[in-house]
Amino acid sequence: MFPSRFDLVVAQTVAEAVEAKVDAGEGGRFLAGGQSLIPMMKMRVAFPETLIDINRIAGLDAIERVNGHLQVGALVRHADVVASDATFGAVAAAAPWVADPLVRNRGTMCGSVAHCDPEGDWNSVLLATGADVVAQGPGGERSIPIADFVDGAFTSTLGEDELVVGLRIPVPSGRSGGSYLKLERKIGDYATVAVASHLELDDSGAIAAAGLALTSVNPINTKVADAEALLVGQQPSDELFAEAAEVAAAAAEPRDDVRGTAAWKRQVVRTYTKRGLAAAAQQAEGS
């Protein structure tokens, strides 16, 4: 298989890439790691007239902590996230479970976020940790909270001519922990169900902030705000996490498919929420 014909623009700067996108209009697509876009092009599900390769742009490959945030550039590969010691909690937990080792060597975290595949892992992690997507367009740069960014299956609120140049994930200043529990049939498969958990504790050991998001059980990655609200202000306990798990299970609308029945997936949400929150609490208590 091979893609339909396209013109390739190899951009050397972000400004050049954005300008190329403005020129290309609707027929233009950005190419980073290409681990979703190239397969889609080979299957002719995507057929851009112009492909704007951003891989040669200098300065987009850093993953580092800056002013209390984990900043991830547009060319940071999943493997770089796995290897980085700047990560924390749910980000560190999810990284090794994205795709497979070879795909992780090419695919980028920002590309996966921008792709908005409802079965993708990263958007759940970003929803749980309250991250921002940094986009640059012809009018300059703006930050978009992830909850406003994810709009639907394969759909974001990114402007037509905007490029995702990075992510800003707030690093908790106090005690915190996170987890990403993913059930998959085999390495490289999409999640059957995955749950991202994030907890921050105050000085008394009570939950000061909570993040919970689900993968593969709704038409988009889902932040379970009701469960988060239920957790905040409480002391971590198995009973509390079981309550949150009921709320998460009710927020999941999984479908029967080759990966399992809806009822069973909802049960996995329940179990993984309990386990994930317990793991996050344990990590926070030990931090």
Next chain:
Amino acid sequence: MEVNITINGSEHASDVEPRTLLVDHIRRTVGLTGTHVGCDTTSCGACTVLMDGKPVKACTVLAAQADGSEVTTVEGLKGADGLHPIQSAFTDDHGLQCGFCTPGMMLVGASLIAENTDPSDDEVRWAISGNLCRCTGYINIVKAIQTAAARVAESSNGS
């Protein structure tokens, strides 16, 4: 468009269509057919090559994206003094049955050994988790990679 890729140490400058995939470029333009096309959908890893030292699925990289990079295919594993340790270990330990996945398995194995000469079963299985063997000959593949690692460790200790 003009691309210049160093494949197994030799520079290959060619004029390619932007949509040319790296695996097709290697097989059809350069003529090295050791890199296989299996699923062609980024699942099986039969098309694995090392791009600047890291294993990638060449069916999911454009030749244009590899412009200026160094690519190693299975043909490039063999050195001046004979087979690469991973190749002799696959032979000795019967690490292949039909052989279709073998180029990818050996390249992933070689890249693992370059960083870790004492990989556990789990580490090897994790490293090859993006490569499928439809003969399900994983036991001997894991064994062969560990044999190669041990031989590399031994020879570097001995020298």
